[in-house]
Amino acid sequence: MSDKFDFDNFKNIDSSGRDSVPVSELDLEAILRDYGENKQDNKSEIKQSEQQLSQNSCNIENAEVKRPQGISITGTFDAIHSEKAASKTAVLNGDDTAGIDFVRYDSVTEQKELNTDANTADAAEGSDLKNSGEITEQIPAKKFIDTETFESIKNQSKHKKQNPIVEFALGDNEEEDVEGEEIPAIEPTEEIDDYENEEQREDIVAELKRMKSSASFKTLLTFILTCISGLLFAALQTGFSFPGIDIAYDIGVYIPFILSVSAAATLINIVSVFNGIKSIFKFKFVSESFVVLIFIFSTVLDVCYIVLKTPVQECIVFDFIYMLMLLFCINSKRIIANNIYKGFAVVSADGSKMVLDTDQNDELINDIIVDTGCSNDIAYAARSNFISNYISRSFSDYELCNKYSAPGIVLFFLPLAVGLVNYIMLGSFTTCIKSIVGIFTAVTPLLQGMNFAVSVYTNGKKVRKNGGTIVGTDSCFDLNDVQTVVIDDSDIFTAALNGIRFYGDYNADDMILYLNSLYSVAGGPLKTLFGNMLSEDIKKLPRIDDIYFHENMGYSSLINSKVFLAGNKELMEHFGIEIDYADFETIYKQKSKHILFTAYDGRLSGVFLLSYSLAYGVSRAFKTYEKDQVCVVIAQHDQNINSDTLFYHYETNEKLLFKIMNFGNAQKCIQKFKTSNNSPSQVVSRTGILGLSYGLHGCKSIKFALSAAKVIKIISAVIAACLMTFLAFFSGMTAALPLQILAYHILWAVPAMFVSVFSK
Secondary structure (H helix, E strand, C coil), X not given: CCXXXXXXXXXXXXXXXXXXXXXXXXXXHHHCCCCCCCHHHHHHHHHHHHHHHHHHHHCHHHCCCCCCCCEECCCCCCHHHXXXXXXXXXXXXXXXXXXXXXXXXXXXXXXXXXXXXXXXXXXXXXXXXXXXXXXXXXXXXXXXXXXXXXXXXXXXXXXXXXXXXXXXXHCCCCCCCHHXXXXXXXXXXXXXXXXXXXXXXXXXXXXXHHHHHHHHHHHHHHHHHHHHHHHHHHHHHHCCCCCCCCCCCCHHHHHHHHHHHHHHHHHHCHHHHHHHHXXXXXXXCCHHHHHHHHHHHHHHHXXXXXXXXXXXXXXXXXXXXXXXXXXXXXXXXXXXXXXXHHHHHHHCCCCCEEEEECCCCHHHHHHHHHHHCCCCCEEEEEEECXXXXXXXXXXXXXXXXXXXXCCCCHHHHHHHHHHHXXXXXXXXXXXXXXXXXXXXXXXXXXXXXXXXHHHHHHHHHHHHHCCEEECCCHHHHHHCCCCEEEEEXXXXXXXXXXXXXXXXXXXXXXXXXXXXXXXXXXXXXXXXXXXXCCCCCCCCEECEEEEEEECCCEEEEEECXXXXXXXXXXXXXXXXXXXXXXXXXXXXXXXXXXXXXXXXXXEEEEEEEEEEEECCCHHHHHHHHHHCCXXXXXXXXXXXXXXXXXXXXXXXXXXXXXXXXXXXXXXXXXXXHCCECCECCCEEECCCHHHHHHHHHHHHHHHHHHHHHHHHHHHHHHHHHHHHHHHHHCCCCCCCHHHHHHHHHHHHHHHHHHHHHXXX
């Protein structure tokens, strides 16, 4: 008769009198397993096991402790011999708590990582069982962790407040649009300081919102005036006459109205116009400089028409094109302001965020290249509690918007030279001004910075939807050459506990504390797993003096001057720990892909059945890295994390893009992965490497769109300059010239906008 465990009714409190160790609610249903056959057999088997373990304990003084051949993390292993007498006495007396020295670890109070995606883990385990064939026979039990532990855990988990970042990442298996996050408006301050501490958040949000509203209001007014200018220009071109007005003779009716509308729009956008004038005197020409020059010379031309009463057939009015350029100029700034405002919602969110660390160490780079063969353009996926310098980096987008829209200083002198030669040859001031305005209008991009702003916003929106943001367009130039990303294995994998078995008289709580002491220093996916099993009242962990990592086997360490081991079967054999592996072969096939053995003071103390799955969004992040041909290097801290584990969970034909870094080099990267209190960064993510991957992809897409648009505009400007110069000297300028220039601009704007919109 088999003995079935009742999860809800079975009660048993451990010898310490406190609740056993809690784990996350997602793992509870997978932990308890029914291995027993009948009570009599279980008691007999347990008694025999205890007698055998007692005999082994008495002989431990004659056992020789091997010096580990692994990599030391915390110190030397020679302390084993100096403390051997105390260890032997504790074993013989059965005192597992003798000499415990408790110290506080900062890592215990660190924010927990994203929880395991239960559906993904269950699906992966189910697939494994289906392929290997399910084994239905029951397995004899030795000793199980007290199930009162899990009842306590269950109650705690129900009332435990979920981390907001975890809620965002796991949600309902659906994406959330982070960029839609609304922040209450505050009274704006006089100026925007850079973001250096969290106390500035509300003031900066208010100022960014004010800037966005101001740009939207100016864009709306400019749009209305542009429509009016367009109607007047259409009336002038078609010869439309109001009652009592003969357009053929009374040219002074329309030109003053068109000129006054242009002046009103200029006054509304006086800041942009002033920047354009200032850049002219500095000989640092931007797109606004050429827009201002168009306004100045077209105004002079309009005044000449009014004073000279030029017939309508000879009037060439460029005001409408100027209005369109001004509209696109202010609209591009509105889009950039909106992008900065929404990006700040991600950067200023509570909780730690992942960033890309591009600070290089030549020695470390060489080690990584030798180890993995990847490119030397490396970025590290790190964590930071605060992102600084967001404002200064983001506001550089305004300068870049102008820089990559201007035709250049060379084309500034060409219209003036053509106009001067034309005046010398023909002696007509009006014709001279027409030549200058015509060339300026033709070589200046109609869309101004729209292609830049659209590319930045569309890519930024895609990144924000996946939990990240790009901090300023300068980041696109900084990260464009990155071809290798180094990521800690704890950010790739999450571990799930499928079953526990303890041996001898070891206390379950002590074993969990020992594992937390070990992995709080060693790191890796098991740090989060066992950290979630700690009770909330546990504030201290046992002191750990030495940790060694044994390649492909696990860890050895000293706790209370006794050897504590955590690893696979090979590690146990290396230290002479005897186990009946035939029993665990069945468990391996039935319950888990990986088995973690623990041994304390020369005796097997516990067996943990583990399964691994990819963390939230990792598969999508890997696909994004594949698309960009970025090499992913995983820093290993867990003996179970290897190429087989990686490619078992992520199928790809680009296996050369995914590398496992050896433990020695992974230890050198610890400072890179350590959570910093303050970090300026180019890309920020609230969803782990998912947001980072989309941020890096967005940087590369923006850089490509800007480069392509720049080439298109240079070609367009050069061709336009040549055509307009030809028309200026061969009397080819007619009243239809503005419409011809407008059509020319639209022809070139289509491919530029196509690249901007679809490069994402």
